[in-house]
Each structure stands twice: as C-alpha cells, then as structure tokens.
Amino acid sequence: CSLYAATVRRRGLSLVASEGDLRLPSSAHLSPLGTRKNLTGRNVQWAFLGCPGVGKGTYASRLSQLLGVPHIATGDLVREELSSSGPLADQLRGIVNQGKLVSDEIIVDLLSKRVEKGEAKGESGFILDGFPRTLRQAEILERVTDVDLVINLKLREDVLLEKCLGRRICSQCGGNFNIACIDIKGEDGKPGIYMAPLLPPEGCASKLVTRSDDTEEVVKERLRIYNEMTQPVEDFYRKRGKLLEFELPGGIPESWPKLLHALHLDGLNREQSLAA
Numbered sequence: 340c341s342l343y344a345a346t347v348r349r350r351g352l353s354l355v356a357s358e359g360d361l362r363l364p365s366s367a368h369l370s371p372l373g374t375r376k377n378l379t380g381r382n383v384q385w386a387f388l389g390c391p392g393v394g395k396g397t398y399a400s401r402l403s404q405l406l407g408v409p410h411i412a413t414g415d416l417v418r419e420e421l422s423s424s425g426p427l428a429d430q431l432r433g434i435v436n437q438g439k440l441v442s443d444e445i446i447v448d449l450l451s452k453r454v455e456k457g458e459a460k461g462e463s464g465f466i467l468d469g470f471p472r473t474l475r476q477a478e479i480l481e482r483v484t485d486v487d488l489v490i491n492l493k494l495r496e497d498v499l500l501e502k503c504l505g506r507r508i509c510s511q512c513g514g515n516f517n518i519a520c521i522d523i524k525g526e527d528g529k530p531g532i533y534m535a536p537l538l539p540p541e542g543c544a545s546k547l548v549t550r551s552d553d554t555e556e557v558v559k560e561r562l563r564i565y566n567e568m569t570q571p572v573e574d575f576y577r578k579r580g581k582l583l584e585f586e587l588p589g590g591i592p593e594s595w596p597k598l599l600h601a602l603h604l605d606g607l608n609r610e611q612s613l614a615a
C-alpha cells in the first residue's frame with residue numbers, strides 16, 4: 340500500500356479535486372470537446388466494476404483505444420505473473436484456480452509496478468478493469484489518486500455463467516473471443532437478450548485456449564466472491580456520486596453505442612470513424 344502510494348505520488352498521478360466537481364452521468368467528466376481530458380485538464384481516470392463474464396475487458400479496451408489512455412486489467416497482470424513462472428507464480432496459481440481473490444498487498448504491488456512502467460513510457464490516465472475489487476483496494480486507490488468515474492456493468496447471472504464458459508483466448512496473439520451464443524427469449528414481461536458469439540479470425544481459430552479458472556465450479560465461486568467482496572465497492576462509489584450503472588442490453592453492436600451515449604462520447608466515436 341505504501342509502495343503504491345509512494346509510486347503514484349512520486350509520479351505525480353495524484354490530483355486533488357473536490358468530489359463536488361464530479362457528477363454522474365454527465366459530460367463534466369470530459370472537456371466540452373469530448374476529448375480524453377477531463378475538465379481539470381488531465382487524462383481520464385476511470386474504473387470498471389462488474390461480475391466475471393460481464394464484458395469489462397471488452398468495453399474497457401474499446402474505451403481505452405477511443406480515449407487514448409491505457410487499459411490496465413489486474414486479471415491480465417496476474418496471468419502475466421503466472422506465465423512468467425516467477426517466485427509468486429505457484430502461490431497465485433492455487434488462489435486463481437479456486438476462484439479466490441489474490442491478497443490486496445500482492446495486487447496493489449502488481450498494479451503499482453504496471454503504473455510505474457507506463458509512466459516511464461509517458462502514459463497518463465487509466466481505465467482500470469478488475470480493480471478495485473475489495474473495499475480496502477478502493478480505499479487505497481482513493482488515498483493515492485482521484486478516480487473520476489466508475490462504470491458498473493450489469494448482466495443477468497445465468498448469462499454471465501454461459502459467457503464465462505464460452506470465453507476463449509488465442510494462445511498466440513492473446514485476443515479474447517467468445518463462442519457462446521446467448522439467445523434468451525423474453526418472458527413474464529422481462530425482456531429477452533441476444534448476444535452473438537465473438538468468433539476468432541481464421542488465423543486464431545486453431546489456437547484457442549480456455550482459461551483454467553473458467554470452469555463451471557470456479558466461475559460460480561467467483562460470482563459468489565464478487566457478491567461478497569466487490570458489491571460493497573459499488574456502494575463505496577455510489578455514496579461518492581461516482582458510480583454509473585449500465586445494464587447491458589445485448590451484445591457489442593447493441594451495447595457499445597448505448598454505453599458511449601451514457602458517457603456522452605457519441606460525438607467522439609463519430610469523429611474517429613470519419614477520420615479512419
């Protein structure tokens with residue numbers, strides 16, 4: 340914790356802004372031109388919350404490209420550590436494969452090193468994905484820097500499980516795909532939901548692997564832990580007026596434009612499509 344605090348302060352990431360500056364949902368998080376800067380002139384500092392399988396990685400990565408700020412996923416940092424066979428790898432493998440959370444100290448240390456590396460390359464701002472996941476992590480983050488906005492993605496639980504079980508990663512390029520086709524008809528006044536599979540290009544198709552923690556038993560345990568440990572984090576940001584709740588209406592084609600609209604970023608997306 341102190342290491343992270345020191346790193347972030349030393350690197351000048353910390354900005355002092357009063358909570359009253361930030362209201363949700365509002366274009367006040369961005370400059371009037373809809374750029375990656377917020378009104379205080381620095382790059383946005385956003386975080387994604389949401390259950391396993393909800394699509395945090397997909398939407399965080401898209402927003403990071405749109406806004407030109409780094410997407411930092413603590414799950415990726417943990418998986419990098421696992422594949423590096425470093426001193427932590429054995430300890431982490433047992434925890435992750437049971438669907439449990441890594442300790443706050445370890446995760447803050449991994450995040451701190453990632454932030455420091457990015458800063459050295461000139462990165463600023465961030466879109467966090469998978470952090471904070473405990474109240475203590477939220478408190479640590481709050482002490483060292485000012486998060487502008489926390490986007491809480493929501494999806495019904497039966498769909499979450501199917502999506503986790505359908506997740507595939509290309510072992511060569513690291514691309515994320517999903518072979519699940521979700522097609523639930525509406526009933527009893529509840530809307531249906533359709534999410535097309537996110538299939539890999541031909542080059543990746545034969546190299547797909549499944550995450551070792553995406554088995555039914557482990558996903559159920561991760562969902563249980565999310566409800567126990569991470570839901571209090573939603574309240575933490577709700578009380579501070581920083582939480583944007585976003586219920587996913589369907590797959591990416593349907594949800595992405597609506598998310599951009601909720602973030603007052605539709606104009607930016609159009610400008611980038613025209614420039615492409």
Ligand SMILES: Nc1ncnc2c1ncn2[C@@H]1O[C@H](COP(=O)(O)OP(=O)(O)O)[C@@H](O)[C@H]1O
Nearest residue numbers: 391392413414417435439440441446469470472
């Ligand atoms: N902020 C965090 N705190 C503790 N453990 C974490 C954190 N982020 C990631 N992990 C560990 O890495 C695993 C994979 O994380 P992630 O890829 O974000 O999965 P999910 O699909 O469950 O959101 C988690 O189950 C947990 O063991």
